[in-house]
Amino acid sequence: MIYVLTIIVIILIMPIKIVAIKDDRHSDVDIHFTKILDIKLDFDQLLRRLFSEKGDPERITFRSFLSSIGLYRQAKNIITTTTKMISIKKMTFIIKTKSSSLDSDTWGFVFSWIVFGYFQDYVHRYFKAVENEYYNHQIAPANKINFECHFNIRLVYLLFALIRNIKDIPKVIRFIKKGNKAYGTSNF
Numbered sequence: 001m002i003y004v005l006t007i008i009v010i011i012l013i014m015p016i017k018i019v020a021i022k023d024d025r026h027s028d029v030d031i032h033f034t035k036i037l038d039i040k041l042d043f044d045q046l047l048r049r050l051f052s053e054k055g056d057p058e059r060i061t062f063r064s065f066l067s068s069i070g071l072y073r074q075a076k077n078i079i080t081t082t083t084k085m086i087s088i089k090k091m092t093f094i095i096k097t098k099s100s101s102l103d104s105d106t107w108g109f110v111f112s113w114i115v116f117g118y119f120q121d122y123v124h125r126y127f128k129a130v131e132n133e134y135y136n137h138q139i140a141p142a143n144k145i146n147f148e149c150h151f152n153i154r155l156v157y158l159l160f161a162l163i164r165n166i167k168d169i170p171k172v173i174r175f176i177k178k179g180n181k182a183y184g185t186s187n188f
Helices: 004-013 043-050 063-076 076-083 102-126 153-166 166-180
Strands: 015-022 027-033 039-042 087-098 133-140 144-154
Touching: 004 102, 004 153, 063 076, 063 166, 076 153, 076 166, 087 102, 102 133, 144 153
Parallel strands: 087 133
Antiparallel strands: 015 027, 015 144, 027 039, 087 144
16 A cells, blocks of 8 residues: 555656747657656647547637637636746747848837747746746748747646636536537537
């Protein structure tokens, strides 16, 4: 019995390193269970699964997008409590815009730094700390976004967030059970 409890405690406090990369060559979310297991997910596939229809993972509709946002809104307190305990080890955000004229380059530069300001405020508001962050705007042959984020999470953080926001769990479960019904109608 003591061995089982020891294993459960180790699993709960073991750091899980999550690395999200979206750049010109890579588009991955890597989940590393420290020294036990490495799981790699495709960033585009992950976003597609988050916003796709339940029966058809390749189909993204406006309704499925609204459903995903609704699920986030129901679980927002749990997610916020969890993220307030996480420190981001590395954050890189680069916006690349296509150069066509000096005026468009100037406006692209200004709007990029406005986006960076809002993004940085959002990250600093919802995460415990950001240790290494880098933001930049570059002129490139095509419009692209490069993003990289490294952070560690522990299952105990999620467990604590679930206990602290226990009143939100039934709302999330009801929203998930609602399933294919949207705004009180069915899919027939």
